[in-house]
Amino acid sequence: MQATLRYITTYSAKKVKHFPHAMVAAAKILLRASRKIVPIDTKALYESGRVEYSGAGNKTIATVTYGDEKAYYAVWVHQDPTKVHGAAFNQKYAAEIARGLTHPRRPEERYKFLEEPARDEAVQSEMATEIARVLGETT
Amino acid sequence: MSYSPAQLVQHYLTEQVSPPVGSLPPQGVVWPVYVSSMPQDVDQCVAIYDTKGMTYGRNMRTGEKVVRPGIMVRIRAAGPEGPQGAIDFGMLIVAAFDVVKNLTFSIGNTEVTIAAISRQGNLVFAGEEPERQRVIYTLDAIVIATGY
Numbered sequence: 001m002q003a004t005l006r007y008i009t010t011y012s013a014k015k016v017k018h019f020p021h022a023m024v025a026a027a028k029i030l031l032r033a034s035r036k037i038v039p040i041d042t043k044a045l046y047e048s049g050r051v052e053y054s055g056a057g058n059k060t061i062a063t064v065t066y067g068d069e070k071a072y073y074a075v076w077v078h079q080d081p082t083k084v085h086g087a088a089f090n091q092k093y094a095a096e097i098a099r100g101l102t103h104p105r106r107p108e109e110r111y112k113f114l115e116e117p118a119r120d121e122a123v124q125s126e127m128a129t130e131i132a133r134v135l136g137e138t139t
Numbered sequence: 140m141s142y143s144p145a146q147l148v149q150h151y152l153t154e155q156v157s158p159p160v161g162s163l164p165p166q167g168v169v170w171p172v173y174v175s176s177m178p179q180d181v182d183q184c185v186a187i188y189d190t191k192g193m194t195y196g197r198n199m200r201t202g203e204k205v206v207r208p209g210i211m212v213r214i215r216a217a218g219p220e221g222p223q224g225a226i227d228f229g230m231l232i233v234a235a236f237d238v239v240k241n242l243t244f245s246i247g248n249t250e251v252t253i254a255a256i257s258r259q260g261n262l263v264f265a266g267e268e269p270e271r272q273r274v275i276y277t278l279d280a281i282v283i284a285t286g287y
Binding site for chain 2: 073075076116
């Protein structure tokens with residue numbers, strides 16, 4: 001009985017110790033997925049994307065966030081469906097791109113660049129797998 | 140006829156909530172609630188957009204994948220009282236979302252049921268339109284509904 005309790009206690013302590021790493025690792029997967037579609041013009045918005053965490057142990061909260069002094073417009077771009085991005089931008093501004101007045105965008109760029117990957121089943125699955133891996137629950 | 144989740148919510152706000160939260164364009168002029176577009180010449184209005192939904196596993200009996208659609212509400216207001224007006228109106232929408240529970244109603248000949256509208260956070264200040272100094276607030280939600 002005591003041996004079992006000791007095993008559970010050790011097992012739990014190990015999990016709690018690794019929990020912050022698991023949260024941050026999962027958040028980095030979301031950030032990476034988000035960076036594939038975040039609109040890039042000056043690159044300030046792209047570069048403002050980061051992972052932050054607070055709390056400790058199994059109370060750790062990891063957050064993926066965009067926006068800083070340079071990219072103060074992050075929420076605006078994320079929440080504005082009226083602006084064209086990606087392939088639609090390239091099509092709309094083909095003449096300006098051809099004249100070198102602006103640069104072509106990556107076709108997949110779009111608004112909701114953080115919310116959409118966060119709701120994507122494949123990204124969620126990858127995050128879950130990473131959490132399990134860091135916590136030592138898979139081989 | 141089928142409807143989008145944004146249209147469902149438009150009808151819910153303007154026709155099912157008492158007193159109505161916004162009005163149905165083109166007749167409605169007080170806080171008109173549009174779907175998928177926001178006319179440039181209307182200073183004070185709301186637009187609801189369909190957004191990516193969330194997968195909620197599969198139906199255990201049929202194996203069908205359960206996807207709950209997302210919506211985004213954009214609220215625009217102008218003038219010195221614009222920000223407060225947008226917040227006040229936004230909070231009416233928040234309250235309307237929070238109270239809906241298994242509400243069945245008809246749009247045309249289609250009977251729909253909204254089980255819930257689950258907010259994904261609070262009203263968010265998105266910024267100010269640089270050209271006209273009109274403020275924009277947004278609210279994201281997941282719609283759990285059937286029959287549309």
